[in-house]
Amino acid sequence: MTDITIYHNPACGTSRNTLALIRNSGVEPTVILYLETPPNREQLKALISAMGIDARALLRNNVEPYEKLGLAEERFSDEQLIEAMLNYPILINRPIVVSPLGTRLCRPSEAVLDILPDAQQGEFRKEDGEKVIDKQGNRIV
Incomplete structure (x- = not known):
């Protein structure tokens, strides 16, 4: 299992999209609600x-x-x-994501794709409907 941590604010759409992209790679990250538990x-x-x-x-x-x-x-x-x-x-x-491939401020949310070791497992659309990952799990440029 890949060890990934996200410093997350559930009230933020970018943070929610980033968390969903991590989960779309088959990983359940450690979620730190940084407003409640700041570094x-x-x-x-x-x-x-x-x-x-x-x-x-x-x-x-x-x-x-x-x-x-x-x-x-x-x-x-x-x-x-x-x-x-x-x-x-x-x-x-936020969100800040720490993965084996690096640490990144993930703005925009798809910046997380550059540091996820595991491939996306299927289609992904941001909350606003923007398609980021196709049905085959490939990043849409």
Whole structure:
């Protein structure tokens, strides 16, 4: 069984689509509801490092704490942005998927296909009806 973890927000359509694509590959991932069980500092830094991004690239900018904290200003260091995400987990963009093939912020949801070791098992459509996988389990480009 492939070991995959998703940092998931069930209220997010992109996160739901990503989880469904993982399951469409025949894997039941470990689901971490990161708003209820946020990563600690070491875990968050490890995720950022594994994705090869900086903290700002993981920061959600369309939620209320972002504006309130003035996080659009470039004066904040990665450490300060990480601290903000730890204090306000809603600032962590999602979904983040960890697989044997890598760690990725899966926006759009089909980005998860690049790090899934197992093939898709059948047709898949996003919640909005967009067809992503054909009946043979092949990615539609």
